Amino acid sequence: MAVSRRSLPARAVVLASRPLGEADRIVRLFTREHGRLDAVVKGVRRSGSRWGGRLEPFNLVDLLLYPGRSLYTVTQAQPLADYPRLRGQREALVAAAVACEAAAGLTSEHQPDEAVFDLLVEVLGLADAGLAAPAARSPFLAGVLFRLLAAAGLRPVLEHCAVCGGGGRALGFSAARGGLVCGDCLHEGAPVTPEAVAALVEARDVPLAGLAGRPPSAAAGEALRHLHALYAWHSGGRLRSLHFASATG
Ligand SMILES: [Zn+2]
Structure with a gap:
């Protein structure tokens, strides 16, 4: 998958997560590169979602973040540690x-x-x-x-x-x-x-x-x-x- 010119790479700890609408979540992240920010994860609450458990709170992940008007959207997530x-x-x-x-x-x-x-x-x-x-x-x-x-x-x-x-x-x-x-x-x-x-x-x-x-x-x-x-x-x-x-x- 090509990296969009406007997407920002970030290594992040997921601090918290809350539902948005019927299928999405907003995750609160602390990123190494950009500090604290909130991002939407689309479709994460649908069964069989491609995200799996990768964006659960307390996970360490490498992300691509697409900047929107008020919130970022997570477009890719690579798990680094999930501290089982x-x-x-x-x-x-x-x-x-x-x-x-x-x-x-x-x-x-x-x-x-x-x-x-x-x-x-x-x-x-x-x-x-x-x-x-x-x-x-x-x-x-x-x-x-x-x-x-x-x-x-x-x-x-x-x-x-x-x-x-x-x-x-x-x-x-x-x-x-x-x-x-x-x-x-x-x-x-x-x-x-x-x-x-x-x-x-x-x-x-x-x-x-x-x-x-x-x-x-x-x-x-x-x-x-x-x-x-x-x-x-x-x-x-x-x-x-x-x-x-x-x-x-
Ligand atoms: Zn004193």
Whole structure:
């Protein structure tokens, strides 16, 4: 099949998918070349569709995208990875869903960011290899959310008080101020335990491959709640996939 001059090649992670009309879907993609964008997949919901399962959420695919007036249309899809083990393990599936939802919420359309793309591919690969902890208390998920916030320019301040800049012991976390706060500035934030401060530092410093093998902990769960508050403050909405994990985990 000849490549149309106007079709754009893109390597993409499928973040999400929703029905369109009777036979089509709109997929939300994070592409390496063009950042986040939505594209129509025509006929994908018909039985015997030529697309098969290639454009399911959390798949890594090479695509050709035909630009339309408001949306792209997927004209070719070549699967690269579909992470089959991830789909059979609940915690891994929740971790993948949280990462993809947060990436969608923290990025702007058509803003390429290769670091975010590489991070998503790393997260999906590690989740596919298996996670030790329930998502809501997962050191891995705290590390993922920390990195996505940092990539969006919202790197949580852990080094000094986010309000006064002082070096006093961290007693709170302020989503509005973007990090840990000292005792003098505690009125600006929610209380934080020393264990959660340590978990936030680990989320920042320990490679994701190391965090993936860590057991669940209350401290990681608390760190994740503070990071989630920071996410919600800036994105204007909470992560539905994380709410699901907390409600049922
Ligand atoms: Zn302070």
